[in-house]
Amino acid sequence: MRIRELLGTGRPSFSFEFFPPKTEEGLHSLRQTILSLRELSPTYVSVTYGAGGSTRDRTIELVSEIQREQCFEAMAHVTCVGASRTELAAVLDRLAAGGIENVLALRGDPPRGSATFVPAADGFSHASELAAFIRSRYPFCLGGACYPEVHPECVDGGGRRDAVRDLENLRRKVDAGCEFLITQLFFDNNAYWDFVARARAAGIGVPILPGIMPITNVEQVRRFTSMCGATIPQLLLDELDRLKDDEDAVLSLGVAYATAQCLELLQRGAPGIHFYTLNKSAATRTILTAIRTMWPPARRPASKHPAP
DSSP, rough: OOOOHTTTTTOOEEEEOOOSSSSHHHHHHHHHHHHHTTTTTEEEEEEEOGGTTTTTTHHHHHHHHHHSSSSSEEEEEEEEEEEEHHHHHHHHHHHHHTTOOOEEHHHHOOTTTTTOOOOTTOSSSSSSHHHHHHHOOOOOOEEEEEEEOOOOTTTTTSBHHHHHHHHHHHHHHHHHTTOEEEEEEEOOHHHHHHHHHHHHHTTTTTTTEEEEOOOEEEEEEEHHHHHHHHOOOOOHHHHHHHHHHHHHHHHHHHHHHEEEEEEEHHHHHHHHEEEEEETTOHHHHHHHHHHHHHSSSSOOOOOOOOOO
16 A cells, blocks of 8 residues: 555554665564564554665565565665666566555665765666656655755755755655655754744645654764764753663663654654664564553644644
8 A cells, every 4th residue: 555545544654664684684683573563553664775775685575575474564765876777677676566565765875985975877866866767657656755954965055054955855856756755863853843844835745754763872873863964952962971881771761752752743743653663673662652552543633833
């Protein structure tokens, strides 16, 4: 079923993101994680492409396996990295043959060791170009990515992040065929609501799903935020620094913070939550169980805020 249709039911969407492991041991562990999370009945799950498109075949195999064997929809990430139009068409053909109906169209990060993104010969430079290519040839439901705190590469002549141009780029992506958006991770809900308001003012009307990553490791979250340009509120950062040598305390704080973050987002009318699981089930399972205890899957209330 198309994710855009699932988002139109009026019930909050809860989705999980996985990445394709590089080893058989990792694949076995991921399958156990999926089994653990299956009883939570996610709206859909997604599988990433791997750094630099390096796990392309495994992504296709894994997302097709999930679609075939599980009781929920699976969405494949597809990136422009290192692929010509012919190669991208071959990937999309395999996904369609595997019963996949949903694709997240992304530019992708430069391969490790490369400072800037360089398109492949006869490839694409932007996610909007990829989305237009897919829309012209395939019936997939297309999703796209967005950055509440502005894409780290979208800067003006003075090196400052250019929020206006970032929204212009996002509008091109939606005009090219993206039917819903998933945000990069963030830890300040005000960043999400401000972004939604600016997106609506710019004429972007598709659902915008907040992406949430539970903090389970201090160094890991510092690394991720430095890569994607997200910020950590100072009070939270101070507390993480205080607890950084106590793994259990960091995990407890991360789960509690993400739970409160998700509840506030839902209460204000967010269409759902997309969890960056890092292929682990414990934190996500605890958070979603708590959310559903306190926020039953009823119709979303009317909101005074711009519709996400």
